[in-house]
Amino acid sequence: MARVGPKLNASNTLLMISSLYSSLTKAEKKVADAVTQNPEEAVLSTVTDLSEQAKVGETSVIRFCRKLGFRGFHEFKLAVAQDLVDRPSVSNAEIEESDDAMTVARKMTMKHEMLLRNTLDLISADSLQEAVRSMLAAAKIHVYGVGSSGITALDLHYRLMRIGLNVEAHRDAHIIAMSASLLGKGDLVFAISTSGSTRDLVDPVRQAKGNGASVICLTGHMRSPIAAYADTVLLTPARELPMEGGALSTKMMQMHLLNILCTLLAQNRSEAYASLEKTAKSVADKLY
Structure with missing residues (x-):
């Protein structure tokens, strides 16, 4: 099998x-x-x-x-x-009340190093390449995320805009629902959900898919409800406890994978460098 x-x-x-x-x-x-x-x-x-x-x-x-x-x-x-x-050897990585500042810093660094390696282990070259092709071919990219994932959605919107792609991002559940209802062929939804089970995201993605839009999802669960409607699934490690919703470590792994994706997009888009230069010049006079 x-x-x-x-x-x-x-x-x-x-x-x-x-x-x-x-x-x-x-x-x-x-x-x-x-x-x-x-x-x-x-x-x-x-x-x-x-x-x-x-x-x-x-x-x-x-x-x-x-x-x-x-x-x-x-x-x-x-x-x-x-x-x-x-598997890397990570011993005594749990933070304890008696740990001083440098011990906490070392343990958290060890944890993030391990999560970065885990993210690399989950990367599918085929899925990344498929995502790049779909995003470059889309007439418009719609980035959706609610809660903590909404912050990640805004960052992705910024990155895609800077390389000249036609993109918008929404993180309000009602706006996402209305936006998805209007999508069709040529549109691409990039949905971000660590659990992959947020109804405020799954329901609009299902509707957008039914209307003919393409779907890419970034999630921590391969067989989550949102993944069932995705043409391409990008995975990051899913290690959040119930009391750790929106954990910074999870967001760091998402941003790491999105940084890889955006680098590949820039490599494959001939106008990317010109767009980066234009956007950089547009805010140059805002600095002292």
Whole structure:
């Protein structure tokens, strides 16, 4: 069986579990928890061992492996083993009340370095190239994001405008709904949602897609509701806890991926340098 979803780098199985977690069944989530909590033990386990650890049937373990795109449990174990070889060693990274300023700074830097590597592991070259082609071909790009994702949407709007693309951004749910209702062929929606499950974004994206618009989504969950309507899915690590909505680390990874995307757009658009020069000159006299 072929791997599901976009083509990812070889060493990303544990990240893939995180990305697909919300779409798993209750039994499959138990298997996922058993693997992610102790991947070293999972690599040494048989199907029976893992099913007993997760307290599910052996068929649930097999279904879990196949949902991730593997032909069977053995292929899944080999991929997890490769993950463990390549995974950076990060010890004592949790911030404690007794940590001084430099210790906090070091731990947070270590965390962000790890997340940057995870973002790279999730990048699909095919998806990036497809996004570049679609955005350059679009008559107009409509960037949507609500809540914290709305801030990311505004930044993307700024970046795309500076390289001369026809773009607008909205982060108000009502405006997004009205905007999406008017879209059609030639329009492209770039939807940003970490969870991929925000109704204020999913419903308008569905309508825009039904009207003939193209859709790119930036999300942390490969099989989220919004991804079902996307022509292209761009993934970033999804590690926000319920109390961490809009975490800066998540936004940094989104901005890192968008920076890569905008660099590729500039490389492939002959007018990009001229647009950057014009926009820079337009505000030159605003500086002391």
